[in-house]
Amino acid sequence: MIFKREFKRNIKSLIIWSIVLGSLILLTLSIFPQFAEQQKEMTKLLESLPESMIKAFGLDQLNIGDLMGYYGVRVYAMTTLLGSIYSAILASNILAKEENEKTIEFLLSKPITRSQIVTEKLFVVLVNIFILNGVSTIASIIGFQFTKDQEVPTDTFTLLIVAAILLHLTFAALAFMLSSIMKKTRNILSVSLGVVLVTYFMNILSGISEDIEFLKYFSPFKYVDPAPIINDNAIEPLYIFVMAAVILISIVMAYMVYRKKDIAV
Amino acid sequence: MKIVDIKNLTKTYNKNRGIINLTFSIEEGEIFGFIGPNGAGKSTTIRTLLNFIYPTSGSATVFGKDIVKDSKEIRQNVGYLPSEIHYYDDMRVIDLLKYSAGFYKKFNPNRMKELAERLDLDLHKKIEDLSFGNRKKVGIVQALLHGPKLLILDEPTSGLDPLMQNTFFELLLEERKKGTTIFFSSHILSEVQKLCDRVAIIKEGELVKVETIENLTKKNLKYITITFEQTEPMDLKLDGIVKKEVNGNEMTLLYSGDMKALLNQLNALPVKDLLIQEPTLEEVFMHYYEK
Numbered sequence: 001m002i003f004k005r006e007f008k009r010n011i012k013s014l015i016i017w018s019i020v021l022g023s024l025i026l027l028t029l030s031i032f033p034q035f036a037e038q039q040k041e042m043t044k045l046l047e048s049l050p051e052s053m054i055k056a057f058g059l060d061q062l063n064i065g066d067l068m069g070y071y072g073v074r075v076y077a078m079t080t081l082l083g084s085i086y087s088a089i090l091a092s093n094i095l096a097k098e099e100n101e102k103t104i105e106f107l108l109s110k111p112i113t114r115s116q117i118v119t120e121k122l123f124v125v126l127v128n129i130f131i132l133n134g135v136s137t138i139a140s141i142i143g144f145q146f147t148k149d150q151e152v153p154t155d156t157f158t159l160l161i162v163a164a165i166l167l168h169l170t171f172a173a174l175a176f177m178l179s180s181i182m183k184k185t186r187n188i189l190s191v192s193l194g195v196v197l198v199t200y201f202m203n204i205l206s207g208i209s210e211d212i213e214f215l216k217y218f219s220p221f222k223y224v225d226p227a228p229i230i231n232d233n234a235i236e237p238l239y240i241f242v243m244a245a246v247i248l249i250s251i252v253m254a255y256m257v258y259r260k261k262d263i264a265v
Numbered sequence: 266m267k268i269v270d271i272k273n274l275t276k277t278y279n280k281n282r283g284i285i286n287l288t289f290s291i292e293e294g295e296i297f298g299f300i301g302p303n304g305a306g307k308s309t310t311i312r313t314l315l316n317f318i319y320p321t322s323g324s325a326t327v328f329g330k331d332i333v334k335d336s337k338e339i340r341q342n343v344g345y346l347p348s349e350i351h352y353y354d355d356m357r358v359i360d361l362l363k364y365s366a367g368f369y370k371k372f373n374p375n376r377m378k379e380l381a382e383r384l385d386l387d388l389h390k391k392i393e394d395l396s397f398g399n400r401k402k403v404g405i406v407q408a409l410l411h412g413p414k415l416l417i418l419d420e421p422t423s424g425l426d427p428l429m430q431n432t433f434f435e436l437l438l439e440e441r442k443k444g445t446t447i448f449f450s451s452h453i454l455s456e457v458q459k460l461c462d463r464v465a466i467i468k469e470g471e472l473v474k475v476e477t478i479e480n481l482t483k484k485n486l487k488y489i490t491i492t493f494e495q496t497e498p499m500d501l502k503l504d505g506i507v508k509k510e511v512n513g514n515e516m517t518l519l520y521s522g523d524m525k526a527l528l529n530q531l532n533a534l535p536v537k538d539l540l541i542q543e544p545t546l547e548e549v550f551m552h553y554y555e556k
Contacts, residue, residue, distance in 0.1 A: 001364065001367045001368055005364060009355070101351060101353075101354075102349070102351035103351050103352060103353055105317065105347050105351065106347075106351070106352060106365070106407075108315065108316075108317050109315055109340060109343070109345040109347075110340060110365070110368035110369075111337050111338070111340040111341040111368055111369065112337060112340075112368060113336075113337050260319070262278055262317070262318035262319060263317050263318065264278075264309075264312055264317060264318050265351070
């Protein structure tokens with residue numbers, strides 16, 4: 001019941017995000033062939049950029065004349081950031097909206113447990129994130145067809161997708177936990193979007209100067225840095241562990257808080 | 266069988282006064298009034314019974330089941346009408362009612378149409394376009410639709426016009442005939458008086474008294490108006506005068522003492538007219554409250 005209702009309520013924004021993200025990916029990949037042709041001049045142009053900027057965007061480790069390198073720098077930055085923003089917005093609202101708009105009194109008077117409410121809403125978040133990633137995967141595969149002479153290694157591409165999903169789930173789980181604790185959706189949204197953006201810039205800043213390199217450990221965006229994934233064809237196990245732990249702890253917390261809290265509107 | 270059984274129930278939370286040590290029970294098939302001014306703890310009691318909030322101490326059962334452990338089973342057979350209705354604005358009335366019905370084992374579309382018709386409710390309107398009173402009607406249908414064994418109504422008549430109130434009371438009496446128990450919270454005494462068998466009075470979170478309506482209105486208190494022949498101040502010295510007001514040659518009394526003693530005193534006085542009436546519940550209520 002709740003799943004169906006929530007899915008329906010959120011489908012409009014899922015469609016909009018899917019269209020926007022899908023078209024951005026297609027658009028970006030469609031200009032790669034011309035981009036690769038002019039690569040020599042581009043390389044020169046890149047060399048003229050300040051070193052810190054090159055580092056910040058990972059251009060020192062990836063060759064953007066290469067399809068995978070181009071994908072990592074240009075496309076992957078979009079899917080990870082936009083997907084994280086979408087996940088944070090979706091999960092921030094889903095539980096607290098009922099309290100914020102006082103419809104929770106209706107829902108709680110029905111014969112369901114609090115855990116059922118949390119489970120069905122959590123499920124909506126997971127399904128929507130998987131659908132969005134499905135769309136971006138399909139858009140990428142279509143986009144790769146614009147380039148005929150370069151192969152996309154399936155295993156690397158799969159790793160990148162998995163890493164993006166893990167990242168989105170991490171932010172979603174954090175926002176979902178906040179949604180179980182706090183009541184005002186506006187505040188939850190600000191906090192969880194803040195976390196996404198701050199960690200995103202922490203990752204970029206950490207590349208600029210060695211003095212603040214430690215910042216990278218606090219940024220999930222660093223965990224899914226495309227350069228090592230593409231170059232080594234692997235995700236650092238520690239990073240997977242940290243993200244999995246954040247996801248699990250946040251979800252368990254959400255259940256514990258929501259089952260025991262007083263809900264009076 | 267006790268449908269609701271509350272034992273030493275206490276709930277305190279942050280700013281609210283909450284409820285302190287409530288103990289009372291509601292029998293099967295009863296219409297039980299729950300009255301007190303706003304903020305006395307009526308809604309807190311109801312929310313605790315439905316496990317929206319957890320009790321601080323004490324316990325309660327509904328249908329013999331624990332309100333915390335067996336809350337889901339309890340709610341299968343409870344219809345709840347909140348004092349303020351908040352529904353999903355993007356839904357039409359019929360969507361909301363179907364969504365609500367989907368949570369229960371039984372759904373009867375004919376019953377939904379019948380209830381909507383009697384309450385003069387348009388099923389195809391959007392909820393955000395409804396007035397306060399019409400929202401209340403959606404709430405009433407929503408509470409009755411699944412044929413609950415216990416109806417919990419929190420300030421149910423607010424927003425309903427008098428005609429609709431009558432229809433609503435008729436519906437409640439029909440439900441009672443089917444064996445439904447009704448827990449009726451209100452701060453309007455006349456409607457409780459009209460409908461209920463027994464009433465619990467709550468004040469500042471504490472139970473003042475549980476009485477049958479009959480006892481409350483008939484047993485002790487009389488509302489007495491005496492008109493004297495002259496306007497000189499007269500005085501009555503009697504045990505049991507709760508309230509006395511003198512207005513010219515007219516004296517009104519709220520009297521709970523012995524009737525014979527009153528008549529004996531009046532016998533010696535120049536009484537022109539005497540009127541003895543049942544007090545309204547408001548007056549009875551004030552009497553309990555002023556203590």
